Amino acid sequence: MNLLEITLGIMTAVGGFVDISELVFAAQAGSNYGYALIWVFALATIGIMVMSEMSGRIAAVAKQPVFNLIRHRLGLKLGLVTLIASLVSNLITCAAEIGGTAIILHLLTGAPMLLMAVAMLAVLIATIWILPFKWIERAYGLLGLVMIVFAVALVKINPPWGAIAAGFVPQVPPGLSTGGMIRFAYFGVAIISAVMFPYEVYFYSSGGIEEKWGFKDLPINRLTCIVGFALGSLLSISILSGSAQLFAPLHVDPQLPGSAALQAELPMGRTGLVLALLGMLFAVAGAAIETCLANAYSLAQFFGWEWGRHRKPWEAPRFTIAWILLFLLAFAIVATGVDVMRLVEYAVLFSVLVLPLTYLPLLLLASDRHFMRAHRNGMLANGLGWLYFVVIVAAAVAAVPLFLLTSGGQG
Amino acid sequence: MRLSALIGLPVLDASGRRLGRLHEIRAMDGKISELVYGSAGLFERLTGRAQPTTIAWSRVARVGAKAIELD
Amino acid sequence: MSPRDRIQLVGGLLDLPILDIEGRYCGIVDDVELEEADDELRVKALLVGPGAYRGRLPAWAFNLLCRVAGARITRVPWDAIERVTGAVVLTVSAATCGLHRSEDKARRLIPRGGAM
Numbered sequence: 001m002n003l004l005e006i007t008l009g010i011m012t013a014v015g016g017f018v019d020i021s022e023l024v025f026a027a028q029a030g031s032n033y034g035y036a037l038i039w040v041f042a043l044a045t046i047g048i049m050v051m052s053e054m055s056g057r058i059a060a061v062a063k064q065p066v067f068n069l070i071r072h073r074l075g076l077k078l079g080l081v082t083l084i085a086s087l088v089s090n091l092i093t094c095a096a097e098i099g100g101t102a103i104i105l106h107l108l109t110g111a112p113m114l115l116m117a118v119a120m121l122a123v124l125i126a127t128i129w130i131l132p133f134k135w136i137e138r139a140y141g142l143l144g145l146v147m148i149v150f151a152v153a154l155v156k157i158n159p160p161w162g163a164i165a166a167g168f169v170p171q172v173p174p175g176l177s178t179g180g181m182i183r184f185a186y187f188g189v190a191i192i193s194a195v196m197f198p199y200e201v202y203f204y205s206s207g208g209i210e211e212k213w214g215f216k217d218l219p220i221n222r223l224t225c226i227v228g229f230a231l232g233s234l235l236s237i238s239i240l241s242g243s244a245q246l247f248a249p250l251h252v253d254p255q256l257p258g259s260a261a262l263q264a265e266l267p268m269g270r271t272g273l274v275l276a277l278l279g280m281l282f283a284v285a286g287a288a289i290e291t292c293l294a295n296a297y298s299l300a301q302f303f304g305w306e307w308g309r310h311r312k313p314w315e316a317p318r319f320t321i322a323w324i325l326l327f328l329l330a331f332a333i334v335a336t337g338v339d340v341m342r343l344v345e346y347a348v349l350f351s352v353l354v355l356p357l358t359y360l361p362l363l364l365l366a367s368d369r370h371f372m373r374a375h376r377n378g379m380l381a382n383g384l385g386w387l388y389f390v391v392i393v394a395a396a397v398a399a400v401p402l403f404l405l406t407s408g409g410q411g
Numbered sequence: 412m413r414l415s416a417l418i419g420l421p422v423l424d425a426s427g428r429r430l431g432r433l434h435e436i437r438a439m440d441g442k443i444s445e446l447v448y449g450s451a452g453l454f455e456r457l458t459g460r461a462q463p464t465t466i467a468w469s470r471v472a473r474v475g476a477k478a479i480e481l482d
Numbered sequence: 483m484s485p486r487d488r489i490q491l492v493g494g495l496l497d498l499p500i501l502d503i504e505g506r507y508c509g510i511v512d513d514v515e516l517e518e519a520d521d522e523l524r525v526k527a528l529l530v531g532p533g534a535y536r537g538r539l540p541a542w543a544f545n546l547l548c549r550v551a552g553a554r555i556t557r558v559p560w561d562a563i564e565r566v567t568g569a570v571v572l573t574v575s576a577a578t579c580g581l582h583r584s585e586d587k588a589r590r591l592i593p594r595g596g597a598m
Contacts, residue, residue, distance in 0.1 A: 064568045071510065072497045076538045079497070132598050304499045304510035304530070306585060312597045317588035371568065413529070414491055414514035415537040435493060440486040441560050443516065443523040468523065 006220055010228040012137055015144030017232020018239075019287030020100035020257060021093070021194035021344050023280060026236045027260040028409070029187050030243025031253050038167030038237055040188045044195035045233035047388040049225045051359055054366040054377070054385065055201045056221035059208030062371040066205045066362060067301035073361040082357040083302050089350035090199045090295045091326065095333035096347045097288035098124075099340035100257055104281045107258045108274070114335060121331045124288055128323060133210040133309040136293075140286025146279035149264045149272060151238040156267035159245045164237075179406075186402040186409050189395045190345075193352035195233070196392065199294035201358060206297040210310045218375065239263065255341055257284075292330065296323035345408040352399045355392040363389060412474070421478045422448040431464060433479055443468045446479070485563045491525070499569045500530065500558070500581070508576035508585075513538065515557065528558040528570065530581060556580045 018026075029037040058064055071079040098117055105116035127136055176184060213221065242263035247254055254260055257280060264272035293309075299322050300307035306316040313320040333343070363385045367377040377385060403409075414436065422430045435447035447465050472482040489495055491514055500509045512534035517526040533555035535544055556579060564573045576582040 062568050068499050068568075076497060076512075076535065080539075080543075129597055135598075300507075301499070302510075304507055306507045312594075314589055314592040314594050317585055317592045320592050321588055412516045412518065412523075413537060414496065414516060415534075417516075418492060436491045437488055438491060438525050439488050441525045443525070444488070474523075 006223055008138060008142070009220055009224045010231070011145060012141030013224045013228025014141075014231040014235070015147065015283065016137070016141035016286050016290070017229060018144070018147055018235055018280075018283045019093075019194070019197070020096050020284045020340075021190075021197070021348050022236050023100075023239065023257055023260055023284070024254075024341065024344050025187065025190050025194050025348070026239040027243040027247070027254040027263075029191065030240040030245075031247035031251075033173055033184060033187065034244045034248055035163050035167030035241060036171055036173045036184075037187055037191060038164065038240060039170045040191045041195065041233055041237050041240065042168055043170075043391075044192045045229055046384070047192070047391065048196045048200060049229050050381065050384045050388055051196065051201055051362060052204045052229070053222055053225040054362055054381065055205035056208045056213065056225065057218060057375060058362070058365055058372070059205045060213035060215065060217050060221060061373070061375045062365065062368075063209065064365065064371070065209050065297065065301050066202050066358070067298045069365050070358070070361045071302050073364060074357070078357070079302065082354065083298060085350070085354045086198055086202070086298055086358065087295055089347065089354050090202075090291045090298075091330055092333070092343055092350055093197065093199060093347035094288055094291035094295070094326065094330040096340060096343035097284050097291060098327075098330050099334045099343055100284040101281055101288060102334065103257055103340060104277050104284065107261070108277050108281070117331060117334050120285065120288075121327060124285065124292070125324060125327055128289060128293065128309065129313055131309075133207065136289060136309060137207060137286075140282050140289060143282035144279060144286055146275055147235050147283055149268070149275040149279055150235060150242060150260075153264040153267050153272055153276070154238045154242045154245075157242065157245055159241055164241050167237075167241075182402060183406045183409065185398065186406045189352060189399050189402055190348045190409065192392070192395045193348045193355070193399070195236075196355060197351050198354050198358040199291045199351075201362065202294040202297055203290045206294070206301070206308070210308050212310075215375075257340075288330075292323050292326050295326045342408070345403070349399055349403050349408075352392070352395050356389065356396050359385075359389055359392060416476075417474065417479070422446070423478050423480050425472070425480075425482055427480075430481075437465075446471065483566045485525075485560060485566065489566060495528075495566060495570065498566070500528070501569045501571050502576040502579075502581070503564075503572055503574055504576075506576060508572075508579070508581040509556070509558075511570060525560045527560060528563075529555050530558060531555045554583075 055066055070082055074082060098120060101120045102113045102117035106113045172184060239260055243254060246263055246266060261273055261276035264276035296319055297307060300319045305318040307319040308316060365371055367382055369376055418433055420433050422433055424430055431448040431450055433446055433448045436443055437445040445465050445467055449464050470481050471479060473480040496511055498511050499507055502508045509530035511528050513529040514525060515527045515529055516523050531554040532547055532551040533553040535547060558579045562572050562574050562579060564571045
């Protein structure tokens with residue numbers, strides 16, 4: 001194994017882990033419930049590790065990206081329902097990410113948000129057009145490592161480490177009213193959805209095909225998923241913990257992404273604030289690219305078009321038109337002026353509804369002796385895979401009632 | 412004739428009794444050799460595992476628009 | 483698996499992606515055409531294109547899709563298949579089977595240049 005490749009892969013996974021939804025929900029979870037939702041982040045992170053590792057393994061062994069096998073296993077009708085649902089969910093998520101970058105750029109420059117959204121759109125399109133796949137992924141993943149400033153800021157404010165450690169134990173805060181319990185449950189479901197967004201699996205598995213993964217890449221796949229996502233999750237948990245330490249005592253509810261950046265400003269001054277905003281910008285911009293490409297991959301794989309950024313844009317023309325149009329559609333949503341935070345809530349809601357349809361074919365194919373041969377799921381992968389399938393079905397069933405009962409987590 | 416027109420058709424025995432729904436057709440060297448029928452088509456599709464009820468194509472008496480009749 | 487081997491038409495062929503001889507994706511097996519001859523039923527061709535969804539989708543969904551994507555069907559002869567694995571691999575190029583048209587039309591809209 002090439003140590004440089006492994007290190008870059010892990011660091012890309014770390015820097016690319018956080019997106020606008022995790023940012024917002026981590027900060028709000030901390031300010032509303034202290035450290036009590038850390039265990040949900042940990043639980044969901046293990047889930048995305050399990051599912052991503054399977055999807056990467058399928059890409060390396062069976063050379064099948066997720067949406068090919070969704071259509072093959074679910075059939076045309078149910079596959080089309082899954083495609084449409086995931087297109088809608090990813091499009092809303094992409095719009096939320098673009099809107100999020102516009103907010104961050106507005107905070108950094110003072111320029112109008114819509115103008116910043118246009119500028120960001122141009123940069124994102126140029127990124128995918130110019131760069132080959134590996135560098136699209138790495139550019140934003142490595143730049144997103146600036147988010148480490150949140151972990152540094154947390155250390156500097158000397159939080160109660162015992163309380164943070166205790167947060168990893170499954171718990172419900174004592175003394176919550178019925179309404180409070182329902183809202184806590186909503187946050188739990190939202191965090192599961194935000195961490196286990198289906199676009200991550202579509203992007204990761206298609207990325208494995210783009211990079212022509214084979215048997216020799218199975219260890220790097222496992223390392224990236226376990227180490228990379230674990231470290232990335234610790235960044236989210238740093239944001240949650242910083243929010244718990246700084247905002248909760250003041251009853252400040254950080255509704256906007258910019259508020260989370262204050263966690264770095266308070267201990268580290270202006271430098272901390274700028275670094276936090278830059279880290280968020282790169283992480284969220286990277287997520288915008290991933291959600292858009294995930295949708296383009298899904299369309300192309302479902303209909304059998306040539307796809308991928310390992311081809312030049314004119315060598316996969318329908319795929320190219322798809323990702324450009326999807327970016328424009330996402331931008332159009334932002335341009336309507338809809339509140340970016342509402343987009344985040346809808347993204348999380350729609351995504352959790354799509355999750356079971358995404359993961360079931362993945363789970364079944366990862367155990368398929370014919371396709372996976374000696375690399376099919378062992379007992380641990382199967383056990384964890386089915387356990388998480390039950391968790392996401394439960395989350396999907398609970399999502400809409402909880403969303404409605406809490407008005408999208410507002411109360 | 413299309414595959415999609417056959418899949419899901421009821422399979423009837425010689426007396427017209429319904430045996431199940433057709434959910435898989437197997438071919439050997441391009442020639443249809445076996446039918447697989449049962450009650451759980453989606454399960455078969457999802458798991459990729461063959462259902463147990465398989466019959467040779469030679470037992471098919473008639474392929475109609477609404478059913479497949481065995482001899 | 484070669485087309486001469488035992489193949490499951492639903493579980494092992496339908497809805498698989500199609501790769502041409504140059505390794506390029508050029509469609510999905512949207513349906514399979516069968517023909518009766520000499521008391522045998524044989525696989526004649528793979529059907530590719532939105533027109534092949536008739537019978538697989540409810541009528542309203544099929545009509546809506548055809549308004550958007552057209553009702554084209556392209557036939558890929560059975561003997562143009564080299565092997566069937568996780569995809570159907572052809573012995574010919576997409577252009578030979580007529581599977582290149584949509585991609586060629588789209589290509590005219592994409593400028594060349596600027597990409598690494």
